[in-house]
Amino acid sequence: MPLSSPAEREHIHTRNVTCTGYRRKDGLWDIEGHITDTKTYGFENNDRGEIPAGVPIHEMWLRITVGDDMVINGVEAVTDHAPFNACNEIAPNYEALVGLRIGPGLKQQIRERVGGIHGCTHLTELMGPVATTAFQTIFPIRAREAEERRKQQEKDVTASNPPKKRRSPLVNSCHGWRSDGAAVKRIAPDMYTGD
Template sequence: MTDVKTYGFKNDWRGEIVAGEPLHEMWIRITVDDDLVIHDIEAATDHSPYRICPDIVGNFERLKGLRIVGGFTNKMKALVGGTEGCTHLVELMGPIATTAFQTIFPLKKRREKTPEEIAAEAGQPPKRPPLLDTCHAFASDSPVTKKNWPQFYTGPQDEA
């Protein structure tokens, strides 16, 4: 995340920050496995408004072993939120977690049997996909759901 201003201003720690120079510049990199467990994390604050801001980047190592599943955000904030972290770095973890999930989920789906295949083999009705109703595209009445999970589609039926 980089935060630049179109104007210069004084800063108590850095002196004059000129237009276009980052006030904040920070990043996070995580390494996850196929189960979305964080095995490594590196956080950095390359530019900040205060000298002490980078002092907490090491706290993000507390996230090692945490799994990106429901409740992740609350657990993450308990470990590195408030004075134990940096608002900007904590907020960056949301999109990072989403990206990790969106990267790993389709990969696992290609490797594993679908819930529909497992249910069919067991002679059971298919289970409702966990992605349903988690966003606009996966709404139970969306065309995406109608195409991918027609048995769970709740929108208007085509008239024939």
């Protein structure tokens, strides 16, 4: 269902964020983010001169490479458009994110490594949806493959040696995955805590 009808208004600014996840042939995962900010009007910029309507004031790219363990083992950042000439100088600093694990506490660790003058506000913000995209890319594939392995193990195991119960790292990660909710009862019943 879309939002309600808005009040009369004028379109001023558009931010587009696109994130895409890829599985590499070497078993790693590439997650790429792209962010652009455009205005509906042209304006003068001290470093770039006239920036026409629709031409990005910000355009940045970010690629992280992670393993199945969700640890970042590669980062590449590029700034194509920014309001200041110095903005593209900071992109190499994002290599400092190598070694971080996508999970709880990631935002704080990112701020510690590339916050403030050590990074770019927009590239740092882009890490949020990039991290979410990594999870959305990797988890379903790993879960499907784990289920396929489990089914194969069931075929291979005798009745006296039943397979282990599945565990889901998603339990209690959000309202939909709460341990006493319908989704957990259906998908991971061994972790269900409801009535």
